[in-house]
Amino acid sequence: MSSFDQMFQRFSKGFPKGSIIFCEYEPGDNFYLIQSGRVKIVKIIGNIEKTLDILNPGEIFGEMAILEEAPRSATAIAMDRVQALEFNRANFEILMRGNPQIALKLMKLFIKRIYDQKRRFMILTLDDTQAKVADVFLMLAEKELPADRENDTIEFKATVDDIAHWAGIQPAECRNVINHFSQQHRVELYNDRIVIRNINDFDRFVKSRRKSKE
């Protein structure tokens, strides 16, 4: 056991394999650092349990509870027997002062979330649904590929419901827009993925919409 583990052992909690650590919609006031075992982050979308992430020892989850006691946005399930340090807003500062490496990890998570939320804001402030959907494509492209890609065609594992969620529109409305793009041969829609023929074309489209707003 390292000195760090010893120091924080009193915050350690065990979860049997398969048990729920916290559940979507439950008010949240704790966050966790995994010591051993893996944790699956899932969300029930349209009656399907979707795995958003699989976390390994050393990773943090439930960290949004530090900011506010909002309901959990996803469910955390122990994939193995999990041992994790459980923290709350009260003992948070002790942890961070005693271990700047964890604070740094948390800082990176916050940075990523700020970026994601800003990007989401940009999408939501577009006026029409076509531009919103197109901008979601761009956001996904930014995540998956280096900035200066050579090939204009990209493919992502996303469904109409996912796109609708990010664009902040109804799934039916979203499907109409994607079907429209598909008729124009700009995208191909499959059950589990979407192929974009020319991402730069969408880039120009979104930029022009954003300009016309100003």
Add this chain to the structure above:
Amino acid sequence: MSPKSVFYKANSIIYFQGDIGDKVFILNAGKVSLNYEDIETGQEIHDLVKTGEFFGVKSALGRFRREETAVVLADSTVVAFSVPEFEQLVGKHGRVVLKMLKVFSNQLRRIQKQVQNLIHAEEHINPEKGLFSIGEYYLSNKAYDQAIYAFKRYLVYYPSGSRASDAIKNIETAESYLNRYGQGKGPDAAPQAAQPAPAGKPQETKQLSDVAQTYYKAVSLISQEKYDDAYNEFKAIVNSSNDEEYISKSQYEMGRCLFYVKKYDNCIRLFTTWIQKYPKHPDVKDALYFIASSHNAMNNGDKAISIFKKVLALTPETESLYQKARKALRKLEGEKV
């Protein structure tokens, strides 16, 4: 490689918005402004960097494009760090990271609010309904453990919620399926839906749910650490109900309350009688754990040790109770040596 000190002349640019960069900067001397547009108003903002302050942190650490243009207003010296150099530096200074963490958490809170304001009201699912629907999902997929967790949480947070009695019935269904068929197996369970109850025996169902509602209200009092209030509610159930299941559960919870308010003698007495009365109850090992812990708190080390050993013998190693008992036992035995 070590961090480099760089001199910039007035009116030069350290980086442009949209650049890709992997350096974090700290302003040593001079005047630098970060220029960007506010995402809400589009208004051009100029933020002056204070001497000794970091900038370019988010884009470098998050590996995305610069979000602002760093303009040098007067001759300046800055130190440029690579990301590993920066991490090494702040990794040693908890206070610095904590300060930055606070800045970023404020930014995050702000942008989240801005996003929330834009999302239409229909996207907001009421958390009470949401939590119930998670339980329904797991129950209909035969994930009984998860269903029980979700419905129990529902009852803790919404003991008099509109679906509380359905949640109780669903827990009972999930528990009986779990015992009879095991996790992931068994017939399709139709979760208690919001339909009106069938006309069969309305009187009986209502009485049952009254007891259960009081019970879960009291359980939620425990989680709010109102042990005396909880104790009285449980006691009322024991005195007035004729539902053996809730009487046994309530007596058990009374024992827990006594432990939490440090009435160890009473706690031991109550659990001892309870175990004699319900020797096959699944919570017997937990009751023993409370008896042992009470002895421990009263410095009856030997008694505590022998009862903790009993707990270990009764509990599968995978349960957290086992870990707790083993830890307590080790500590006690360590003290004796």
